[in-house]
Amino acid sequence: MPQTGILPDHQIQTLWDEGAISAAIVPVRDQIQPASADLRLGLRAYRLRASFLPGPERTVADCLEGSDLVMHTLDLSEGAVLETGCVYLVPLQEALALPGDISAAMNPKSSTGRLDVFTRVICDRSAAFDQAPAGYEGPLYVEICPRTFSILVRPGDRLVQVRFRSGERAPTRDLTVSVDLQTADGPVGYRARRFSGVVDLAGVGAHDPANYWEPIHAPGGRLVLDPGEFYILASREAVEIPMTEAAEMAPIAPEIGEFRAHYAGFFDPGFGLAEAGGTGGRAVLEVRGRDVPFLIEHGQPVARLVFEPMTDQPSRPYGAAGSHYQAQKLKLAKHFR
Template identity: 60%
Template sequence: MIDSIADGVLPDHILQALADQGAISATHALADRQIQPASLDLRLGDYAYRIRASFLPGQGRSVAERLDESDLVLHRLDLREGAVLETGCVYLAPLQESLALPLGVRALANPKSSTGRIDVFVRVIADGATSFDRVREGYQGPLWVEICPRTFSILARPGDRLAQLRLKKGETPTLNRLDLNLDLSHASLGSVIGYRARRHAPLLDLAKVGGHAPHDWFEPLTARDGRLVLDPGEFYILASQPGLSIPRNVAAEMVATAEDLGEFRAHYAGFFDPGFGVDGAGGPGARGVLEVRGRDVPFVLEHDQPVARLVYEPLAAAPAAFYGDVGSHYQGQGLKLSKLFQPWS
């Protein structure tokens, strides 16, 4: 099947065909809406390890072997009744999904939007990996996810979806690069131009979508004269200027770190599926919501400055459903917190 498909990001119906053929397998059947227009959500398994430090297995070595051979493991958590993953700690959990990729098909992982917006840093690891979030072509084996809550402790269970996977065939060319400019205008956004995370906030339950009042976790921000000073180490939710859309014939990825754009890290979660923000599907005029963390020194952000980049890539084929057709939480979004929170009021 793969030989007859054009190079590019693989859409939903091809992902489903790969699952039917066993190239994507799981300990539990794929769940409803787990396959997105151009990506696959990944689910936590039954347990997680609290580890001393992050690591990569390296060529020829599996993640499980590294855990068995080293003193990295501090203890094991059973997620089946729910377990708290604490702020500042590093965890490693097996995912329910495994891969048996055909030659010529590789995979790229990224945090889901809802994960990035609660400042949980996640990275996917494959056996033999020498880099995070990359799965080589022809890979056969399990997948693991490293989880590090940065600001909020979280309550996690099997099946929670913290990361997503995009499969690509061939050398997909970059079609376009687009800088996203920051919106700090009260005329555009209203009285609140962003949010800053509160320290020492309550526990966040990943299963309670829309079940958290946001005031205990975030404080609203205003901008004087279109400027905002980032404090080092603090986490912010900000928004790009409106007008963002992803055409139905491409997929896009937000570049997580653009060193030349300033003393901050913008956007943990980077996949934008085809149809995001387009006219007739919740757009036009959508914004990119930016998960921003200040670096080593205070830094002044100004209205209209570039803060992140989008990279556009071709699809191997048109998806069966576009973003927004599947009840997406962030279609046509403005400045918006994670789906775990109630609307700000």
């Protein structure tokens, strides 16, 4: 295996086969993606008073046991609603026993970010979210905080994904992403409606978008982001991820404006490629206004794509087995018709 790079699907499968990834329930179909793997919710959720990190001396279980962090426990086996504005911690079905040269990074799945569900994965003895150091051995937990829509979840639901890296992180290039606020037909984006109904994560295509989203337009290519509101917008650039690279959405300098421009950030090899059914897919931007109203304009830089090499090409490109987001333009989460 090469010294540096992101592991493709067949090497992730090898991690499963050799016990570096384990779960009581075998992986489901399509759980392993071209350069990542989905992680599944376990059987219970802990309603927390506050988010936390265990730090280098404690496990997550140490922090929960006998503390006042846990307000109550929810059984997810028959489905349970995670409510807006509340913080939950859910043990994941997968655990890790990584080799000494393999680390892991986690991120919300695309659909999770587009639902404005804030997630972060926690490892034992960790001082940072969404990271498992090389050689990590132990369980995984996901912190879940629905920001706009309450969500109905069950064991096995997949809100987050993991990407494995051999060696140190070695970005090869950046691509600045700007916002598209000019369109000849239809809205430039959507603003989430507050106090909407519950979103059932199992209900793909089952929700009327009119009950959850307000289409928005940007006369003259300008849009004012209201504080605390959540928007779905699209990039002006068409994005293509070659089979030899993977990419991750990252913020640009925070001093450029009063908004956050992404939640979910992994882009797998083959995204947007014509040979994989894409035509240069747009990056969908999950945008939240911050403290003051802020004017953004067409073509304004809002984020960047950071590319890393693959250790090998994946056996199939993103979208080859079907995808809700290949060749996308402006698009809501897969749960909406």
